[in-house]
Amino acid sequence: MTQSAITDHARRRRASIVTTAQDLAVRHGYSGFTIEDLAEAVGCSRRTLFNHVSSKEEAVLGALPHLDEEHVAVLRSGGPTGDLVEDLVTTIVESLGGSAPTVADWQRMKDVCQRNPELLMRVQEHVEELVTQLIGHLSERRGVDDARARIALALAGAVVQTTVHDLIENPSTAGQETDLAEQVHDNLEIARELLTPGG
Template structure:
């Protein structure tokens, strides 16, 4: 039985990203071309453009996007009403939380380590998304920009540590579970002991 064209298309994008990341690690970001990538994946250059818009997108995958629905939920005080937890939910959902494998995270980590010029691009994108989140979060009743930035700083730290945990020790579980674990640790640290 043959796979449908739609199913094949859905499987190609992850294969393209994985191949681009392997090439970026072995050859460096500027050390391979789109033609090299097409050959590595076994498709035409034209087919690549059906799945990714640029070499950068192929190597990084699509960076997380915060949806309009997520923004509206944040503005309205949800999903939980707790700033840090709401930011964590939004960020983890936008990362595809448990959709990616530990190997995917490790490969992306290796790409950025090997190609520091990509780290600046990723950081600029993260800063832009963070500013966007803060702008909308500060529209909640009783939340000013300082509170929103601090909430984002705490949430970002928890997510960053959780991603690192997933890369360093895959047996610790999926990203969502690590985020919840690290959130609990943060609460212990910030809650006064009696």
């Protein structure tokens, strides 16, 4: 088996673990199943499970946004486009997994958080940490002060959040395999129009 095939197999296995853990968390609640239950539902050993996730929480919240060092470095240096809000939108979309998550993935995560408020709090804490990190990274860009960084991040975050909400609430119009980046950039254009005089 080639290295890329091994990596692809590991990615698919992890995705299967996350999906199964989320389904269990929706049906039984976060405290209503064990790691052993999850391993049995996935069809692997506990040991194999821990090769892909480090904890039950990570299994359920495996799709939490994260900042990739390469994207952060580009953002800090003034890229990828030189437009602050556009660059933030691109970075946020990448932190969410790019266009990999489907509408079903977003819906399942919403269901997990609604069924398990303690996990919603964890997601909110994680997002707040990311916001703090992003503001710190933005301060490295030339000409970006704290106020500019916060407003740009608020605008970019609102556009991404609205797009994800629309995908979840209107799955029939979005389709199951929607390109999140494309939808976000369409909504960013609407935001730009609204912010122009007479918009």
